[in-house]
Amino acid sequence: MRGHRDVPGHRDAQGQQRLAERFEEHRGQLKAVAYRMLGSLAEAEDAVQEAWLRLDRSGGDGVDNLGAWLTTVTGRICLDLLRSRTARREEPMSEGFDSFVPDPVLRALPRADPEAEALHTDSVGIALLVVLEALEPAERLAFVLHDMFAVPFDDIAQVVERTPAATRQLASRARRRVREATPAAEPDLGRQRRVVEAFLAASRAGDFEALVSVLHPDVVLRADAGALARGVAASKVVRGARTVATGAFHFRHLAPLARLVLVNGSVGTVAVSEGQPRSVTCVTVADGLITGLYILSDPERLARLDWSALEV
Numbered sequence: 001m002r003g004h005r006d007v008p009g010h011r012d013a014q015g016q017q018r019l020a021e022r023f024e025e026h027r028g029q030l031k032a033v034a035y036r037m038l039g040s041l042a043e044a045e046d047a048v049q050e051a052w053l054r055l056d057r058s059g060g061d062g063v064d065n066l067g068a069w070l071t072t073v074t075g076r077i078c079l080d081l082l083r084s085r086t087a088r089r090e091e092p093m094s095e096g097f098d099s100f101v102p103d104p105v106l107r108a109l110p111r112a113d114p115e116a117e118a119l120h121t122d123s124v125g126i127a128l129l130v131v132l133e134a135l136e137p138a139e140r141l142a143f144v145l146h147d148m149f150a151v152p153f154d155d156i157a158q159v160v161e162r163t164p165a166a167t168r169q170l171a172s173r174a175r176r177r178v179r180e181a182t183p184a185a186e187p188d189l190g191r192q193r194r195v196v197e198a199f200l201a202a203s204r205a206g207d208f209e210a211l212v213s214v215l216h217p218d219v220v221l222r223a224d225a226g227a228l229a230r231g232v233a234a235s236k237v238v239r240g241a242r243t244v245a246t247g248a249f250h251f252r253h254l255a256p257l258a259r260l261v262l263v264n265g266s267v268g269t270v271a272v273s274e275g276q277p278r279s280v281t282c283v284t285v286a287d288g289l290i291t292g293l294y295i296l297s298d299p300e301r302l303a304r305l306d307w308s309a310l311e312v
Contacts, residue, residue, distance in 0.1 A: 019060060023052055026067050029149070030074045036144045037078035039102030039129045042304050047077045068155065075145050076159045082137035099235035101224035101296045102129040104280050106270070107262040107309045109193075124148075125264050126282040126294045130222065131181045135174050142167055143174035183292055185266070186285040192267040195285045196260065200269070203248050203255035211245040216289040219244050226298030244293065254278070261310060270310065277302045 030051055034044035051074045063069045104126060132140050138160045145151035145159075157167040186192050195214060202210035221238040238244055257271040263282040271278040280302065284292035296302065 015059075016056075019056065022060075022066055023055055023070070026070050029067070030070055033071055033074050033144065033149060034078055035103075036124055036129070036132065036148060037075065037140060038081060039100070039133055041103040041105075041306070043081060047074055047081065050077050068151070071145070071149060071151060072155050072159055075141055075151075075156070079137055079141050079159060082140065086137060099222055099224050099237050100130075100133060101222055101282075101294045102126055102133070103301065103305065104263045104268070104282060104296060105265075106280065106305065106307065108311075109260045109262055109267065110189075125185065125266060125284075127185065127284050127292055128178070128182050129264075130294065131178050134181070135177060138162075139170050139174035139177075142171035143178065146171045147175060183284050184286045185291075186287075189262075189267055191288070192283070192285045193260065195288060195290060196267050196269065196283050199248075199283075199290060200255055200258055203252045203258075206249065206252050208245055208249050211248050212241050214290055215241040215244055216286070216291045217241050219289075219291055219293070221247065221293040221295070223295040224298055224301075226300060277305075277307065280305070 027048060030048045031044050034047040035041060038044050038047065051070055054073055055070065060066060060069075132144070135143065141160060142153075142156055145156050146153060153164045153167045153171070156171075157164045160167055160170065162170070186195075198214045199211065202214060218239065219241050221236075221244045223234075223236050223238070225235045227235075238247060254271055257273050257278065258269040258281070259272070261268060261270050261280075263269075263280060266282060266284070268280065268282045270280050279295055279297040281296075282292075282294040283290055284294075
């Protein structure tokens with residue numbers, strides 16, 4: 001396990017190994033909690049590692065339910081990270097937060113049974129993660145821990161330092177905001193694929209009107225190119241079918257580089273040039289039209305993604 005050998009322990013080797021094994025039993029859920037809280041796979045891994053260090057220091061003494069303890073500890077770590085992120089947003093010259101696109105989870109598009117394959121992907125969509133990003137840190141914690149992982153309000157209240165009743169109100173307010181802001185999405189991968197393929201075909205052909213026809217009138221494009229990108233490649237949020245189509249038309253020379261993949265369980269694309277990933281696009285489809293495009297092209301963040309499920 002990464003990191004646990006660096007911390008002086010007070011247990012014998014066998015006790016240390018057993019504690020590490022017990023932690024590993026919960027690693028998957030802890031990373032799922034942290035990813036939903038932070039929208040960053042790297043930060044989620046760091047949060048999980050910090051949870052291990054805190055467990056290692058305590059030795060688990062007095063912990064009756066290790067899974068519950070680790071989940072709330074991970075939530076507290078993520079809450080601190082979110083509060084720090086919120087403070088940075090309020091600093092002068094802070095840029096790019098409005099166009100932030102969460103880290104995607106990538107898998108190859110299934111060839112035989114897409115519905116069965118979709119069950120193995122991360123179930124939280126990029127669009128939902130973007131909505132969660134707009135919540136206050138305490139609201140996000142209450143919603144993620146309670147609504148997604150069934151953590152009791154009494155436990156969450158200790159983390160946010162509020163009463164259980166106030167914590168319940170946090171989750172209720174977050175739930176309402178999530179329900180109102182999360183776009184409807186087509187669940188069938190086959191129908192998603194047909195729409196995305198039509199968009200790519202129109203881009204490759206340079207057919208502006210065909211691009212417009214596959215976009216919802218109120219489509220939103222969110223592009224996260226990192227802090228250094230400027231000009232037409234800069235991070236941005238763009239709304240409206242003709243405006244989004246204009247951007248796609250401008251970058252139509254990149255369309256031949258795109259190939260279909262699963263992005264957080266939905267059909268999306270990756271663009272690869274000379275063996276290097278250039279962008280990942282998550283696509284939200286509803287009623288046969290694209291309602292959302294979430295594009296990550298930040299080179300530093302792309303380099304940190306797990307590409308092992310794809311032949312890149």
